[in-house]
Amino acid sequence: MVETTPAAPSRSRDLRKESVEEVLNRVEAGLGVVLDREAVARKRRSIGARSDRGTWVRIETRPLVKIVAQGQAANGMEAANLLDGIAKPAWYAALSWHDAQGEAVWRADEVELVTDAPLQRRAMREVSLSDAWWATLNASLDALSRQHTTRIATPDTETITQSLVTREIERAFPGRADTTITEEWVPAHADLNWANLTWPVCWIIDWEDHGMAPRGLDAANLWASSLGIPGLPERVWQERRGDLETRPGKLMALFYCAKIVNDSSVPGELREITTHEADALIADLQP
Structure with a gap:
């Protein structure tokens, strides 16, 4: 487990809206x-x-x-x-x-230069990912977890810490789960959503946030990014069950559920789906 001082608030900017x-x-x-x-x-x-x-x-x-x-x-x-x-x-x-x-x-x-196109959540209903694609992703994530880095993961540019995990989960689901992480951390990409994966060949792009994190951070992010798309969360869970069915993996899944629930811009239907999944995770996390 790693603790650092949280970053102070900073001015938000959006490069889509300013001259570059x-x-x-x-x-x-x-x-x-x-x-x-x-x-x-x-x-x-x-x-x-x-x-x-x-x-x-x-x-x-x-x-x-x-x-x-x-x-x-x-x-x-x-x-x-x-x-x-x-x-x-x-x-x-x-x-x-x-x-x-x-x-x-x-x-x-x-x-x-990678010429294969980045995936997007909105396109995942039409894209069919091959067994070879999943095999490449699994081999890459398994290889990543066996390595070491002195960096600390920064999902959404915020350093991953015990206090951050607890804060997000408590805000969304107060008093419902023990958020303590005691297991050893492993290297993670830390921004593993569909936009940072390519198709038809699987490449993992945009590594600026990678670093040590609780086991299952990447799998949980990809799983949460799949909620609401028929069959996709189940496939992600099946492929990465070795991470997601551990206690830290379930906590990371709950962490990403909390981030969705805590985001006021998320549509009501996705919020309901996420809350249902979070209830199941909380039940699984009970001693």
């Missing part, structure tokens, strides 16, 4: 590449584009206060290059700088 031309110019000059400006992929805190070198460049901004509180550099993708036996893009180079005005650190990582 100056950032792209700086990255092109620093890495010596030309980015495809016509096909920039934008997320809330990251942007990405194909380069003229046939590589992919991912650019992220992270509040400086979070990096300081986490006690580790914003080099998760670079550090992940040391992990073996995992279906992940190779890392080539990086550029980072301190944005004093925005009180943030920008980082650009140039990695192997």
Whole structure:
């Protein structure tokens, strides 16, 4: 179990809604590449584009206060290059700088270009994942759990701690479960949702949050990301039952259920499904 000081609140930003031309110019000059400006992929805190070198460049901004509180550099993708036996893009180079005005650190990582498309929750009703796809995912997650890193996982950019797990679960389901985690932690991707997996070939992308975490964190995140999609949560549970049927695995599943329930933007139907699953997990966790 690992404890760190929680990060102080920081100004929220959304890269989908602000100009990033100056950032792209700086990255092109620093890495010596030309980015495809016509096909920039934008997320809330990251942007990405194909380069003229046939590589992919991912650019992220992270509040400086979070990096300081986490006690580790914003080099998760670079550090992940040391992990073996995992279906992940190779890392080539990086550029980072301190944005004093925005009180943030920008980082650009140039990695192997993966041409298989990222999956999205909304597409999972139509996509058929092959047995080979699941075998690659399982082999990768099993290999990851056998390795070691000094980094601590930061799901949703927040350092995973006992206090964070307890806070989220207690907020959603007060007084209903013992949230204490005593088992040894293992390395995790820490952002394993469908958007960070590709198809038809399985690649695991975006490793900036990886680090040590309670066993089952990744499997629980993928399972929770599947709730409401017929048959998919059951398949995830079946494939990753070795993680999810342990006590920490069930706690991680309850943790992600709590995060859904605590999110006021979640639709009512998904909230009901999640609450039902949480009730079952709480019953299983009783001594």
